[in-house]
Amino acid sequence: MFGLDKRDTTLLLIVACLAIFAPFILNPFPTDSGLAQFNAGYPDLMQRFVIFGIFAIGFNILFGLTGYLSFGHAAFLGVGSYSAVWMFKLLSMNVLPAIILSVIIAGLFALVIGYVSLRRSGIYFSILTLAFAQMSFSLAYSVLTPITNGETGLQLTLDDPRVLGQTSTADGSIPVTNFFGLEMRGTYEMAVGPWAFQFNMGYYLCALVLIAAFYLSIRIFRSPFGMMLRAVKSNQQRMNYTGLNSKPYTLAAFVISGMYAGLAGGLMASMDPLAGAERMQWTASGEVVLMTILGGAGTLIGPVLGAGFIKYFENIFSKINSNVLHSWFSFLPDGLEDFIVFIIYPFIGKGWHLTLGILFMLVVIYLPGGLVEGGQRIGNWIRGRKKSDARQNETHPAE
Amino acid sequence: MSKTDLSRRGLLRTGAVTSAGLALPTIFTAQSASAFTNDPTGGSVTLGFNVPQTGPYADEGADELRAYQLAVEHLNGEGDGGMLNTFTSKALEGSGILGKKVEYVTGDTQTKSDAARASAKSMIEKDGAIMITGGSSSGVAVAVQGLCQEAGVIFMAGLTHSNDTTGKDKKANGFRHFFNAYMSGAALAPVLKNLYGDDRKAYHLTADYTWGWTQEESIKAATEALGWETVNTVKTPLAATDFSSYIAPVLNSGADVLVLNHYGGNMVNSLTNAVQFGLREKEVNGKNFEIVVPLYSRLMAKGAGANVKGIHGSTNWHWSLQDEGSKAFVRSFGTKYGFPPSQAAHTCYVQTLLYADAVQRAGSFNPCAVAEALEDFEFDGMGNGKTLYRGDDHQCFKDVLVVRGKENPTSEFDLLEVVEVTPRAQVEYAADHPMFAGGQLGSCNPGS
Incomplete structure (x- = not known):
């Protein structure tokens, strides 16, 4: 289907099913139970899973295929967000023009940065992209304050023009983002016994975009263009000696991946119309590298898994405070309870970075192919096959 | 490798799936019945x-x-x-x-x-x-x-x-x-006038974000109304930890008061740098050099240690x-x-x-x-x-407190002393004051 072979179609269908049924899959625990803490099926987090999934898919087109490690991808995400918010301020609250503009602007931005940065490869390329991203961050943070509103972040106000829409609603508030009248924040709650499932309009828009982005990424991976990018990764020098100019290919990959980031930024602003400079900071760029490597660089589905994994930790684990811990272990004798809480406490709540760091190290050391390799190993172990066969799989991890 | 050849059946199937996907969201437009967001229903x-x-x-x-x-x-x-x-x-x-x-x-x-x-x-x-x-x-x-x-x-x-x-x-x-920043300015100005007179030259270092800008604007307006002259205002990045390069030009500017529109760690570092440069022992224009910190807190005073002694600022409560x-x-x-x-x-x-x-x-x-x-x-x-x-x-x-770093603290918490409680009437302003203009409350939103 869709011009894909059977394996890729299955993969696409799996991603589509995961995305469409996410409100069920992510809410496995009844609302009133103690485990409801671990439910992730609320609109904001689901949107984040999907948006960062798109971001990571785009990053993977550059890093996974060409091996060029960009350390400044968050700049494109930020540029996309700013463009989208400006569209909401000036044109209308419809998300479509905002998202289109954010993709275009991020693409142009990537063209300029890529043109300069791709003159070098390896570590020099990484440093150049990092420098550009930090420059964009400082520009957004202080120099370009009239455009970006500095540290406070760009926000909508009641007196924005919005020439094609309305400046403010009849009851005097800022109109909400919509897709031809469908409000992004509209949520339908379905109560099934003790469970409550939330179906959010904005989430489903993001999910459809994710499926489209994923499909496009499969097509790129399987195209002659994708093959050329892989050749760049395995031996660029040899490629150059054969008389091929690899620069147009790498630049195209860089721009496509920048446009993906812009798309993610535009979606982010469409879900929550605010753009802050922190989105462009180097930590944000580092995060997408982590997501891709954690999930499995060079694989199709890996970056999506990695994005989900990190966002889950950031939003769910950081919420567990010492009170929650005490209530979990309250069945133990007092001294023992305090001792166990004392042991676990540094790893949860504000210590979630620590847990994530440990997991990241374990994954990189024992599963260099990321979560995807873990999945494959488990699959092979169940089927009782030898590991060598698994290497034939099309979705192999990057070396 | 890509396959672009589409069969009739494939096209139909693709079309059906796509339209189903597009139609899907329309079933989710209903809103929940409650009158406002998160109406608490349980105990x-x-x-x-x-x-x-x-x-x-x-x-x-x-x-x-x-x-x-x-x-x-x-x-x-x-x-x-x-x-x-x-x-x-x-x-x-x-x-x-x-x-x-x-x-x-x-x-x-x-x-x-x-x-x-x-x-x-x-x-x-x-x-x-x-x-x-x-x-x-x-x-x-x-x-x-x-x-x-x-x-x-x-x-x-x-x-x-x-x-x-x-x-x-x-x-x-x-x-x-x-x-807010305006109230700090209004409360501090009379105290500064009594202490340092009405003929002073001020130099501002300001944290470069929304709070710093409004703080600088407010304190500048309040002190200029006293007759002070503003020599220069310099924005410093929020992430800065070493302010030496910003302090050095103060010495040669002819200013005799340094206003630090900094908060938290910024203020601790900039004040420490200023004291290390010997600003407080200096005499300029025949007057003692003074430092003012418009927004003070005990946690900041603790961070800056002995450097805060005798320095004035305002605070919400102590x-x-x-x-x-x-x-x-x-x-x-x-x-x-x-x-x-x-x-x-x-x-x-x-x-x-x-x-x-x-x-x-x-x-x-x-x-x-x-x-x-x-x-x-x-x-x-x-x-x-x-x-x-x-x-x-x-x-x-409400009333605003003007405080000073204590000369002889008796404990690690006893770092500030209240110099004056500025009455509410003195810090009030009209709702359409120019420093607060440009926004609208809008109407209250109860959500879904």
Whole structure:
């Protein structure tokens, strides 16, 4: 289907099913139970899973295929967000023009940065992209304050023009983002016994975009263009000696991946119309590298898994405070309870970075192919096959 | 390799799947039936405490969280009741809010607008929080206030001192108890005039973000009205930790007063640098060189150590105040945690009680009813004297303290002494004052 072979179609269908049924899959625990803490099926987090999934898919087109490690991808995400918010301020609250503009602007931005940065490869390329991203961050943070509103972040106000829409609603508030009248924040709650499932309009828009982005990424991976990018990764020098100019290919990959980031930024602003400079900071760029490597660089589905994994930790684990811990272990004798809480406490709540760091190290050391390799190993172990066969799989991890 | 050849069957199938995908979202447009967001239906009500637990303002955040926990205890009738006994409104009885037990969830703002909004959103969407409060930076306060307006819950701002929070960026669902940059300027100016005279040359170093800009604008206007001359204003990046390169030019500028529009770690570092450069021993234009810190806090004074001695600034509240409300609060806080509360803790504690009281008086959790109960509400017994929550911009008006770094501190908490309590009338301003112009409250949003 869709011009894909059977394996890729299955993969696409799996991603589509995961995305469409996410409100069920992510809410496995009844609302009133103690485990409801671990439910992730609320609109904001689901949107984040999907948006960062798109971001990571785009990053993977550059890093996974060409091996060029960009350390400044968050700049494109930020540029996309700013463009989208400006569209909401000036044109209308419809998300479509905002998202289109954010993709275009991020693409142009990537063209300029890529043109300069791709003159070098390896570590020099990484440093150049990092420098550009930090420059964009400082520009957004202080120099370009009239455009970006500095540290406070760009926000909508009641007196924005919005020439094609309305400046403010009849009851005097800022109109909400919509897709031809469908409000992004509209949520339908379905109560099934003790469970409550939330179906959010904005989430489903993001999910459809994710499926489209994923499909496009499969097509790129399987195209002659994708093959050329892989050749760049395995031996660029040899490629150059054969008389091929690899620069147009790498630049195209860089721009496509920048446009993906812009798309993610535009979606982010469409879900929550605010753009802050922190989105462009180097930590944000580092995060997408982590997501891709954690999930499995060079694989199709890996970056999506990695994005989900990190966002889950950031939003769910950081919420567990010492009170929650005490209530979990309250069945133990007092001294023992305090001792166990004392042991676990540094790893949860504000210590979630620590847990994530440990997991990241374990994954990189024992599963260099990321979560995807873990999945494959488990699959092979169940089927009782030898590991060598698994290497034939099309979705192999990057070396 | 790509396959672009489409068969008739393949095209039909693709078309069917695509149209099903596009049609899918239309079944989700229905809204839930409740009159407002997160209407508490069970026997408890959830408040969301969104404070910085990591990053440069983590100290303030930790103290805010302590105060919130104390406020929840008092609202549920545990502990000694604290300020509930001195508060002039007697609507709260220590049996929760409207008979519902108060529960809370916490989140980490990381002092970043994005993270703060994500954390507030998850509290609203996942935990069903009916009110969000906290924060220790104006940038975050403005961002979260905007989010609460859109989501339809009340936002009770924590420590935020920028004029914009209740000025250009004010929102109908947002309320601020803390004082602001304009009030600091108005309170400090007369004291500075008495101390240093009306013929001074000031040099400003300013943190480069919303709070710094409004702070500089306010203090500059207030001192220029005294007859002071502003020699130069320099913006410093928020992330800076070494201010030597900014201090050196001050020496040659001919200025005889340095105004540090810095907060938290910034102020600790810039003040330390200034003292190391020997600014305080210098004499310029025949006068002693002076340093002024418009926004002071005890936590900052602790960080800067002996350098704060004799330096003047303004603050919202200080634990050494001797009115009944302050004493009651310091007593319950001290009993529970073993040290006195900071001004951040005070404003957060008071905001929680004010919200609970407004709900109780309104008889409903509906944000619009609560906002109406808070607007133009006058109260006393919360440590700042008679206070008014002005309805025009949701800003509290109360006395402002001018404080000085103590020469001979008796303990590690006794670092500031109150020089003057500036009466409320002196720091009041019209709601359409130019420093606060450009924004609109809009109308209150009860959400779905």
